[in-house]
Amino acid sequence: METNMHTGPATTALGETEQEIISLMAGAAQMLGLPKSLGEIYGLLYVSPEPLCMDDIMKRLHISLGSASQGLKQLRIFHAVRTVTVPGQRRDYYEPETELRQLLGNALREQFQPRLDTGRERLERLRHYLKDSPETSDHLHQRVEKLCRWHDNASQLLPLLSTLVKA
Template structure:
């Protein structure tokens, strides 16, 4: 397979992949493009390579920056802004985990705390079933939260080494 074709494949699969994770196709594609491009790219480069409009490009780059996955790069003597993606995949994964934890897991745990305090007789079958479900989700959620905290701080070696040993 030729490089051009391989790149194309990677970008398009990464985009499709993203949609299974609540990330829009274009955002994932821009990320993919920046991941496999050694040098920083401008908005125009990205627009051209992915065939998307200026506005779309701009918005999705902004999102990627908010996610901490892409950064603006200033080239000396150049007026245009350049963009480049973090290439260390372990760092990328940790960053995504960190953000999703903050955006999704933590608010969910907060809500579950409230729901657990539902009024009424705990012997009522309906109340019991509700509280049991909420409690067990909360318990697992808290556990996951702690586990992810450690993961976020860990080095890749730690993950690949220790954890895997444990699993044997």
């Protein structure tokens, strides 16, 4: 029976170019407020010519089992990686989603939409509460109204953004 060892590019050390791309991805992740390691994992998958398993990721990035697992979990939630099954192999292999429009659309949906939704609820409640609160100052009323308009604008922006990137 064949051994468990991996052959091919997955075992060769990372070249300068690969490292630079991984570092760029890590930076991009931090720019979006995500953990650096997320970006690194994504970057490694991005430069790899073939899908990698968790073990590859741990070894080549020098991160722990737990980090690799949790990082991949997050990336799956964002749909930034896909799980692929290699015939005759028990492990899961991962490959990156490389379409910017997909990545951006998913990120907006998963990361921003939920927060906007809870924001909406809180604003609604506030508005309702203020309805029969004549003692509240005009100024405050106006600011709440303005906030609601902010929220509406922001809410419209997300789907618009998705559309734009697709065009």
